Amino acid sequence: MLEKTYDPAAVEGRIFEKWLDEGAFAAGAGAKPGAEPFTIVIPPPNVTGSLHIGHALNNTIQDILVRYNRMLGKDVLWQPGMDHAGIATQMIVERQLMERQEPGRRDMGREKFVEKVWQWRHESGGTIMNQLKRLGASADYGRERFTMGENGAADDQMVRAVTTVFIELYKRGLIYRAKRLVNWHPGLETAISDLEVENIEVNGHMWHLRYPLADGVTYDYPIAFDVDGNPTEYETRNYLVVATTRPETMLGDTGVAVHPEDPRYQGLIGKSVMLPLVGRRIPIVGDEYADPELGSGAVKITPAHDFNDFEVGVRNALEQINIFTTSGAINDNAPEIYRGLDRFEARKRILDDLEVQGVLDHVEDKKIMVPHDEKSKQVVIEPFLTDQWWVKAEVLAEPAKASVREGRTRFVPQQYENTYFAWMDNIKPWCISRQLWWGHRIPAWYGPDGEVFVAASEEEAAKAAEDHYGRAIELRRDEDVLDTWFSSALWPFSTLGWPDETAELKRYYPTSVLVTGFDIIFFWVARMMMMGLEFQETEPFHTVYMHALVRDEKGQKMSKTKGNVIDPLQLIDEYGADATRFTLAAMAAQGRDIRLAISRVEGYRNFVTKIWNAARFLEMNECHRLEGYNPSGNQLPLNRWIVGATARAATEVTSGIEQYRFNEAASSAYDFVWGTFCDWFVEFAKPIFSGEDQEAKAETRATAAFVLDQILKLLHPFMPFVTEELWAETGKIGPSRESALVLAEWPKLEGLEDEAADNELNWLMELISSVRSVRTEMRVPAGAKLKLVAVGASSLTETRLASHEALIARLARLESITIDSQVPTSSAQFVVGEATWALPLSGVIDIGVERARLEKEVGKLEKDIAAIDKKLDNPQFVSKAPEEVIEEQKARRDTAIERRAKITAAVARLGA
RNA sequence: GGGAGUAUAGCUCAGCGGGAGAGCAUUCGCUUCACACGCGAAGGGUCACUGGUUCAAUCCCAGUUACUCCCA
Numbered sequence A: 001m002l003e004k005t006y007d008p009a010a011v012e013g014r015i016f017e018k019w020l021d022e023g024a025f026a027a028g029a030g031a032k033p034g035a036e037p038f039t040i041v042i043p044p045p046n047v048t049g050s051l052h053i054g055h056a057l058n059n060t061i062q063d064i065l066v067r068y069n070r071m072l073g074k075d076v077l078w079q080p081g082m083d084h085a086g087i088a089t090q091m092i093v094e095r096q097l098m099e100r101q102e103p104g105r106r107d108m109g110r111e112k113f114v115e116k117v118w119q120w121r122h123e124s125g126g127t128i129m130n131q132l133k134r135l136g137a138s139a140d141y142g143r144e145r146f147t148m149g150e151n152g153a154a155d156d157q158m159v160r161a162v163t164t165v166f167i168e169l170y171k172r173g174l175i176y177r178a179k180r181l182v183n184w185h186p187g188l189e190t191a192i193s194d195l196e197v198e199n200i201e202v203n204g205h206m207w208h209l210r211y212p213l214a215d216g217v218t219y220d221y222p223i224a225f226d227v228d229g230n231p232t233e234y235e236t237r238n239y240l241v242v243a244t245t246r247p248e249t250m251l252g253d254t255g256v257a258v259h260p261e262d263p264r265y266q267g268l269i270g271k272s273v274m275l276p277l278v279g280r281r282i283p284i285v286g287d288e289y290a291d292p293e294l295g296s297g298a299v300k301i302t303p304a305h306d307f308n309d310f311e312v313g314v315r316n317a318l319e320q321i322n323i324f325t326t327s328g329a330i331n332d333n334a335p336e337i338y339r340g341l342d343r344f345e346a347r348k349r350i351l352d353d354l355e356v357q358g359v360l361d362h363v364e365d366k367k368i369m370v371p372h373d374e375k376s377k378q379v380v381i382e383p384f385l386t387d388q389w390w391v392k393a394e395v396l397a398e399p400a401k402a403s404v405r406e407g408r409t410r411f412v413p414q415q416y417e418n419t420y421f422a423w424m425d426n427i428k429p430w431c432i433s434r435q436l437w438w439g440h441r442i443p444a445w446y447g448p449d450g451e452v453f454v455a456a457s458e459e460e461a462a463k464a465a466e467d468h469y470g471r472a473i474e475l476r477r478d479e480d481v482l483d484t485w486f487s488s489a490l491w492p493f494s495t496l497g498w499p500d501e502t503a504e505l506k507r508y509y510p511t512s513v514l515v516t517g518f519d520i521i522f523f524w525v526a527r528m529m530m531m532g533l534e535f536q537e538t539e540p541f542h543t544v545y546m547h548a549l550v551r552d553e554k555g556q557k558m559s560k561t562k563g564n565v566i567d568p569l570q571l572i573d574e575y576g577a578d579a580t581r582f583t584l585a586a587m588a589a590q591g592r593d594i595r596l597a598i599s600r601v602e603g604y605r606n607f608v609t610k611i612w613n614a615a616r617f618l619e620m621n622e623c624h625r626l627e628g629y630n631p632s633g634n635q636l637p638l639n640r641w642i643v644g645a646t647a648r649a650a651t652e653v654t655s656g657i658e659q660y661r662f663n664e665a666a667s668s669a670y671d672f673v674w675g676t677f678c679d680w681f682v683e684f685a686k687p688i689f690s691g692e693d694q695e696a697k698a699e700t701r702a703t704a705a706f707v708l709d710q711i712l713k714l715l716h717p718f719m720p721f722v723t724e725e726l727w728a729e730t731g732k733i734g735p736s737r738e739s740a741l742v743l744a745e746w747p748k749l750e751g752l753e754d755e756a757a758d759n760e761l762n763w764l765m766e767l768i769s770s771v772r773s774v775r776t777e778m779r780v781p782a783g784a785k786l787k788l789v790a791v792g793a794s795s796l797t798e799t800r801l802a803s804h805e806a807l808i809a810r811l812a813r814l815e816s817i818t819i820d821s822q823v824p825t826s827s828a829q830f831v832v833g834e835a836t837w838a839l840p841l842s843g844v845i846d847i848g849v850e851r852a853r854l855e856k857e858v859g860k861l862e863k864d865i866a867a868i869d870k871k872l873d874n875p876q877f878v879s880k881a882p883e884e885v886i887e888e889q890k891a892r893r894d895t896a897i898e899r900r901a902k903i904t905a906a907v908a909r910l911g912a
Numbered sequence B: 001g002g003g004a005g006u007a008u009a010g011c012u013c014a015g016c017g018g019g020a021g022a023g024c025a026u027u028c029g030c031u032u033c034a035c036a037c038g039c040g041a042a043g044g045g046u047c048a049c050u051g052g053u054u055c056a057a058u059c060c061c062a063g064u065u066a067c068u069c070c071c072a
Helices: A008-021 A053-071 A086-099 A110-123 A127-135 A157-171 A247-252 A307-315 A343-356 A393-405 A416-425 A458-469 A484-488 A503-508 A522-536 A568-575 A577-586 A598-620 A637-658 A662-689 A694-715 A720-730 A755-777 A795-812 A847-872 A875-880 A883-909
Strands: A037-041 A075-079 A175-185 A190-192 A197-212 A219-225 A231-237 A239-244 A255-258 A272-274 A281-286 A298-301 A360-373 A382-391 A410-412 A444-446 A452-454 A511-517 A541-547 A786-791 A814-820 A827-832 A835-840
Touching: A008 A127, A008 A568, A008 A577, A008 A720, A037 A053, A037 A503, A037 A511, A053 A075, A053 A127, A053 A511, A053 A541, A053 A568, A053 A577, A053 A637, A053 A662, A075 A503, A086 A110, A127 A568, A127 A577, A157 A175, A157 A452, A157 A484, A157 A522, A175 A307, A190 A382, A197 A247, A197 A272, A197 A343, A239 A247, A239 A255, A239 A298, A247 A343, A255 A307, A298 A307, A307 A382, A343 A360, A393 A416, A393 A522, A410 A416, A416 A522, A444 A458, A452 A458, A484 A522, A511 A522, A568 A577, A568 A598, A577 A598, A577 A662, A577 A720, A598 A662, A598 A694, A598 A720, A637 A662, A637 A694, A637 A755, A662 A694, A662 A755, A662 A795, A694 A720, A755 A786, A755 A795, A755 A827, A755 A835, A755 A847, A786 A795, A795 A814, A827 A847, A827 A883, A835 A883, A847 A875, A847 A883
Parallel strands: A037 A075, A255 A281, A410 A541, A511 A541, A786 A814
Antiparallel strands: A175 A190, A175 A382, A197 A239, A197 A360, A219 A231, A255 A298, A272 A281, A444 A452, A786 A835, A827 A835
16 A cells, blocks of 8 residues: 655655666667667766756756657667866865865875876765766766766776877867967966856946157147037147056057047057057057047057957067966066066056056046956956967868758757857867866977977877987977867767777767757857767767756846755755656746746645555555556446547657657646546546446456556656656556566557547536536535536437436535426526536525626627627638638537527526 | 847746636635545736737737847
């Protein structure tokens, strides 16, 4: 006997262990012979991460797809794993060393430090994998991969994959080394990706500075204008005003740009200014980058510290002078008094000095966008000129764009293709080197003259160097590591064994679908597409499903600082994994963010309990599965109806999942299970179970057990735990189960619909609902049993009444049901089908209330009829609308008129 | 500045050209032999606004307003 309520906490762990023990998640488990493969690679979570609500949604959707396809009998692989998160992991271990007051990274040296990080990875990294298990994710954990491999050794397959790709791309001229501006993190002292930079609007200033013209040059600057904007008055100036939001960078200025068409400054192009504080003579150049409308129209150019200035510098052959150290202090390229000052301290000092020297013209307040480190949002990112390794993403992007344009990879929802193209069309060279110790070390060695040798090992590099120099020579390995995403981009094939030609690679690549959030479309999709096409010649996935962002109830992004984070593990603890998953699935409408409300989770927890109790009820009534039960062989309309309804539900759930409309699949299942099976079928079955008709009882029991089986299957992808538990419980009696539910066959129900049975049961439900409704409106005490009189009943209705009398009496709380030609006096009346039904309520009925109730309905019918008449009276409608629409309108009109007549008669019968 | 999205019941959201829906909340009733995490019933909407297309618009198109996100 099942417990009264389902206790997820007591069941989930045990069920999960069982699945693992049975190898239910292993690649190919339960696959039919000759089955086609279905593959999903997990978007690798970060080894330092823990499960947040976005992961919960992402993995719930993957698991729904995986479990569904597994039940279809496909050869399913869900490949799990994590990435090594270069920066985050290194930071965690460094912080840990500090807390333990152990020697820091630089004190212990690279080798020892990396060892420490590995130790951390094995001891405390990857908690998220266990958290995914709590969610019920059915990935093939035996195949878990890590972007750094088992230990990072050169011969580890995951490391070889990265090395091979690097060397190949280098050979193909798609990787190169160059000195360019990068986004520099002065705290971590490494380059970071543009995608790790967040531009934040802050209150800043625009400082206008007077740069004195060299060689005694002067010019006339307009200071007054007529109505047409033509200058009427000039003053003679021996300086040029430039505007800047970052005055400290002036130490690195190597030019001033004005627009070549700007009449104010045209004559100054080719002349020079003397840079204040520094005393450097720098040229005035004409460049369209200078916007005459912005600021003074003249702009200082600091090629080494601004992305736009860098371009201007290249165009005009300006010098690049770096004035910062790697930690963001002023370096030796600046005048001595500023050296060693932090960049913010330097700004203050420089402003003071400029003011003293009369260089500061004026200051205005301005909202400015400042690049910040997107994780901490505290550190200001610095454009910084360094030697880095780059991938020609603009070349790799071409085939990746073609794949989507030509439909070999499609996005669901499709509108995300725009985002993809927008980014791909403007893709910039990808900086792949990072000044870290944790990561794939770049396989490049340098000779004493700076000659580069890219090779798979030190031996190979040494050999190449010997060939080059004609003698053995000492090489120095590149200190840097690769961007974590460089290795993640290989994930769809590196996890399958590449560069070795494994059976898995052959079988499971390309994968089927990538499930991810739109916020990381560039990280994942674009890079995996580029690498997949370059190294496997095939797109890594045919479908990219982009799911929504989970927000809080008010629509705000969840964040720790706002304190509005909903922890999925807490939800699982409180409501169970099934309710948590079902909520996320039910709210995952395409192209729309999810505003997660706890009340929804609670509601779906109730749904889990409801299913549990329905199963419990069946168990109590000996509804056991029957060997050889044939759902199309049912005799009773009730049973013929419910199996048909089950088939409809199965079709809806199936098509919902197939179309990535998870909310539709979930709500179809919910409506069927609660609204049809529990609310009606089970209620209808009760009198049969307690009745004497043994044949009807046997058929209904078997049908109930059959339908419950289908329900468990249909819900399994959404609620794996409770369904598996019930599958086991209901498997204890009757024919033995062929497998656990996780490997059971997805429902294939065809030819079970029966229109006659549907009509009969729909009539029955309408009749019962009508009685209940009238009872409530007439304020009949719930306990009171009424008489029901049918007037004007057809023979079909009489037959139906006869066969369902006990049932109707029970569910509508009736004392008797009779057929008469007259409506008894003092009756409440209603119409179902062709008949008028009366509930004699003498002494109870308030004629006024009853009249009002009926007249309200007449009024509603009048309105409906008028609306339909308006359509039918319109010749345009009759001539242009499709035939079936016209027929439908006519039919609706007829039934409404008929009904109106009956209710009007009922009103008349109430008398005066 | 460029791009995308969203406005439907008190709240959170479905609704894919012909009769406005769900869950939660609200109100009323219920020791109905699975379930109060329940049962039954009810109230509640100018489908943001203005035009257009169409025989017909919550739905398609254009514009307006408000909000959200992405990119600069």
